[in-house]
Amino acid sequence: xxxxxxxxxxxxxxxxxxxxxxxxxxxxxxxxxxxxxxxxxxxxxxxxxxxxxxxxxxxxxxxxxxxxxxxxxxxxxxxxxxxxxxxxxxxxxxxxxxxxxxxxxxxxxxxxxxxxxxxxxxxxxxxxxxxxxxxxxxxxxxxxxxxxxxxxxxxxxxxxxxxxxxxxxxxxxxxxxxxxxxxxxxxxxxxxxxxxxxxxxxxxxxxxxxxxxxxxxxxxxxxxxxxxxxxxxxxxxxxxxxxxxxxxxxxxxxxxxxxxxxxxxxxxxxxxxxxxxxxxxxxxxxxxxxxxxxxxxxxxxxxxxxxxxxxxxxxxxxxxxxxxxxxxxxxxxxxxxxxxxxxxxxxxxxxxxxxxxxxxxxxxxxxxxxxxxxxxxxxxxxxxxxxxxxxxxxxxxxxxxxxxxxxxxxxxxxxxxxxxxxxx
Numbered sequence: 001x002x003x004x005x006x007x008x009x010x011x012x013x014x015x016x017x018x019x020x021x022x023x024x025x026x027x028x029x030x031x032x033x034x035x036x037x038x039x040x041x042x043x044x045x046x047x048x049x050x051x052x053x054x055x056x057x058x059x060x061x062x063x064x065x066x067x068x069x070x071x072x073x074x075x076x077x078x079x080x081x082x083x084x085x086x087x088x089x090x091x092x093x094x095x096x097x098x099x100x101x102x103x104x105x106x107x108x109x110x111x112x113x114x115x116x117x118x119x120x121x122x123x124x125x126x127x128x129x130x131x132x133x134x135x136x137x138x139x140x141x142x143x144x145x146x147x148x149x150x151x152x153x154x155x156x157x158x159x160x161x162x163x164x165x166x167x168x169x170x171x172x173x174x175x176x177x178x179x180x181x182x183x184x185x186x187x188x189x190x191x192x193x194x195x196x197x198x199x200x201x202x203x204x205x206x207x208x209x210x211x212x213x214x215x216x217x218x219x220x221x222x223x224x225x226x227x228x229x230x231x232x233x234x235x236x237x238x239x240x241x242x243x244x245x246x247x248x249x250x251x252x253x254x255x256x257x258x259x260x261x262x263x264x265x266x267x268x269x270x271x272x273x274x275x276x277x278x279x280x281x282x283x284x285x286x287x288x289x290x291x292x293x294x295x296x297x298x299x300x301x302x303x304x305x306x307x308x309x310x311x312x313x314x315x316x317x318x319x320x321x322x323x324x325x326x327x328x329x330x331x332x333x334x335x336x337x338x339x340x341x342x343x344x345x346x347x348x349x350x351x352x353x354x355x356x357x358x359x360x361x362x363x364x365x366x367x368x369x370x371x372x373x374x375x376x377x378x379x380x381x382x383x384x385x386x387x388x389x390x391x392x393x394x395x396x397x398x399x400x401x402x403x404x405x406x407x408x409x410x411x412x413x414x415x416x417x418x419x420x421x422x423x424x
Contacts, residue, residue, distance in 0.1 A: 018074030079162025
């Protein structure tokens, strides 16, 4: 949310340490979430409560960031790392979860939204937040009571305490009552399996083709599958198993992929599943899909009907902070929407999270049209910018297509729901 630490604004030459918080909060535990949502800073008291020491092994997926002397800095990364902390944070009550959902819907109604996707719910991987299985139950109660003020497509995150395996996915699909959430799909549905393939460039957790430019010792990152010793081929094989299970059970699949290797691997594995187990109109999609100029991967996505779900509003703040990690040219080509559309990829717009500063779809369209950094004001590769109308389509008819709803939503036409907004 807006109170998270905007790590792209911190001094790149100085690593934040738990000592920065210890003097002001020596006796109270402090957790400050990162802007990206892929990590958090803890003070010493929080480290102690969470039993995180210099010798605690890195979780899978994720890591405990240490200084040059092997001391834990207080920075933890990715789902496995966050799980070490969140299980110690008091949980919201059912009533608080319901209130949060309704307040959020009022917020996006005010921004003009009549529908959205909440893709990362369950199982109880976020004990302290509202993205656990209890949030799914809350959505159902609110839907049954007729209290929802926006249409919602739900997604089930098939992880267990931040760890994703093919066994977890198989167990989830077998055990969870998905049908109970699809009784009135015009207003609420749940037929999406969400997967995380990797992390983010800023945290060195995106899965890249080449080593990170500013820290080759971190090599090229790692996926969220298997342990740190697993080869790229072994990680890809596990992702393929996960995808095959969900695909063959009839689910739509959404995969978070930031690094160019992650995007390519996801497209390859989705295409493999589509070829091995043909299925009509699956509409699987890659979230973010920042392949950084890899148009061969985009062409393959277009060939197999794999969508890109993009968040152009993030581009305003990511190009320059990502430059030290991936190099000038790759960072500058981030989110090359014009190329993707010309190649034939169906691109759909999103905010990346259902909370925070990025619900403003008009700002996101402006970002896609101008490619102007909010940090420096510089325009990056203007030839990759799209038209205003293409930007609007990202958040209307294309987004409806992503949700298999283009026959009833996404444009103002006879026979569709009268969902629209008026701009002054």
